[in-house]
Amino acid sequence: MKCDREVGLDSLGKSGLVGYMSALLGGREILIVEDEVLLRKRLAAYLESQGAACTAVGTLAEGRNALENLPLDYVLADVNLPDGLGLDLIEVAQDQGEIPIVIMTADGGVAAAVDAIRRGASDYLAKPFDPQEIPLVLGRAQSGRRESRLKRHRNQSGRGETADEGLFFGDSLEVFRGQLSKVIEADRRLSDKLPPVLIEGETGTGKSSVARWLHANGSRSDKELVVVNCAALPEQLAESELFGHEKGAFTDAKQARIGLFEAADGGTLFLDEIASLSPSLQAKVLTAIEEGRIRRVGSSKQVDINLRLIAASNRSLKDLSARGEFREDLYHRLNLLSFTIPPLRERGEDALRMAEHLLKGLARKYGYKKAAFSERCRRWICNYEWPGNVRELEHEIERALVLGDAESLEFLGMPNAVETAESPNVPLGAAGDWLNPAWSLPEQGFSLEAAIDRLIDLAIDECGGNVSKAARRIGVARDYIRYRKTKKGK
Numbered sequence: 001m002k003c004d005r006e007v008g009l010d011s012l013g014k015s016g017l018v019g020y021m022s023a024l025l026g027g028r029e030i031l032i033v034e035d036e037v038l039l040r041k042r043l044a045a046y047l048e049s050q051g052a053a054c055t056a057v058g059t060l061a062e063g064r065n066a067l068e069n070l071p072l073d074y075v076l077a078d079v080n081l082p083d084g085l086g087l088d089l090i091e092v093a094q095d096q097g098e099i100p101i102v103i104m105t106a107d108g109g110v111a112a113a114v115d116a117i118r119r120g121a122s123d124y125l126a127k128p129f130d131p132q133e134i135p136l137v138l139g140r141a142q143s144g145r146r147e148s149r150l151k152r153h154r155n156q157s158g159r160g161e162t163a164d165e166g167l168f169f170g171d172s173l174e175v176f177r178g179q180l181s182k183v184i185e186a187d188r189r190l191s192d193k194l195p196p197v198l199i200e201g202e203t204g205t206g207k208s209s210v211a212r213w214l215h216a217n218g219s220r221s222d223k224e225l226v227v228v229n230c231a232a233l234p235e236q237l238a239e240s241e242l243f244g245h246e247k248g249a250f251t252d253a254k255q256a257r258i259g260l261f262e263a264a265d266g267g268t269l270f271l272d273e274i275a276s277l278s279p280s281l282q283a284k285v286l287t288a289i290e291e292g293r294i295r296r297v298g299s300s301k302q303v304d305i306n307l308r309l310i311a312a313s314n315r316s317l318k319d320l321s322a323r324g325e326f327r328e329d330l331y332h333r334l335n336l337l338s339f340t341i342p343p344l345r346e347r348g349e350d351a352l353r354m355a356e357h358l359l360k361g362l363a364r365k366y367g368y369k370k371a372a373f374s375e376r377c378r379r380w381i382c383n384y385e386w387p388g389n390v391r392e393l394e395h396e397i398e399r400a401l402v403l404g405d406a407e408s409l410e411f412l413g414m415p416n417a418v419e420t421a422e423s424p425n426v427p428l429g430a431a432g433d434w435l436n437p438a439w440s441l442p443e444q445g446f447s448l449e450a451a452i453d454r455l456i457d458l459a460i461d462e463c464g465g466n467v468s469k470a471a472r473r474i475g476v477a478r479d480y481i482r483y484r485k486t487k488k489g490k
């Protein structure tokens, strides 16, 4: 965490560095708490030469007093002070409006540095250090503070209307919303060891959106949400991506790295398309959930983790496990709190309400004050099958808004005469229909994008979740499937 490892002084260039320092330190009030007189004076002289105003003291009591009474921007504190530990100032700095505090540790004081960060220090400087490092460390501390503020702000607003605003439930998902609220209530009571949640539904029905909603409205919203598209994980690296690895665990493991489970510790891990994981990884995920522990690749040690796991699948895990294509034990573990989001075509008039909700957001995004669907388009929204579900609807609206007449929106490929609500629905969503040679393009149009996605899903499904095999089966590169999946995930 020493600054020159992340932001090289050289990389700023001399004039850039001078500008950077004066912008950072000019007019700033900095408290130095250091009992070594010479170092204290040197630091103060350097910071003042950069335009900062310094208060330099030598004891914990003086440091506490200054923190409680002066309007400070930053604090630099030594660990060992004659009357106690400088680490005790971390809490005081936080109470005084989260003033960034950097701890100066003695030579080789790694344990103190780790302790300092754990207790909430912004960063540390290991002695001896070059005073020129200070502005960079303080700069990082300042942006870290900004980020945590922003995050808190987002979470606070996400807890109320804003999180709801993004997601439209409507009448058809009202029961579902009630169930999700119950999960959130139960979470608040449990606080620890939250049971996993499974969300199933066709592609584009909103599984990822619901996972984000659950996180944003839940008790862990101030912690990380780590999203993993299991279908896009490179096969050979999937285990180390999920669980991390030790240095030298495999040829390219030049450094030890934590995995996504550890990254999500304390927060939420969302495993999208969980059925794409190999059986051996499914077993490891099960162990992680049940024991609350993971093991990095190449390590003999286990690491405790405490997270909320949300898994999603656009294929029924029950069916897959009945066919032996998904581990039954993992399915049962996930099935405890499971929800299925219905496809858009089964949500009745909510399809139109959803379209209006999406249009509102998109019109705002593109700066349209007035935007509305044509009457024909409204009928089309109610009649069409929407095999790509909400995603397809959203893309159609966005395309129409950008390319067409915003005040009377029409979708590309919409037939001239849109039937009334009584017209029969053509089952565009089923894989067999458009693969059948006797099939012809239906009057009301057809989504090629959704057809490609469906074909890919079908291939993955038939190849037991093995993406490489699926790619060979439909004659495309594995990367193409990953590209489509990543594109969809956006």
Ligand SMILES: Nc1ncnc2c1ncn2[C@@H]1O[C@H](COP(=O)(O)OP(=O)(O)OP(=O)(O)O)[C@@H](O)[C@H]1O
Residues within 6 Å of the ligand: 166, 167, 168, 169, 201, 202, 203, 204, 205, 206, 207, 208, 209, 210, 272, 314, 390, 391, 394, 488, 489, 490
């Ligand atoms: N209830 C909803 N309200 C508002 N927007 C929604 C809703 N459901 C889905 N969307 C939008 O539809 C798009 C697709 O949703 P999402 O990615 O959550 O679907 P998904 O089921 O996870 O898809 P996939 O199975 O392909 O991963 C997103 O842009 C999302 O914002």
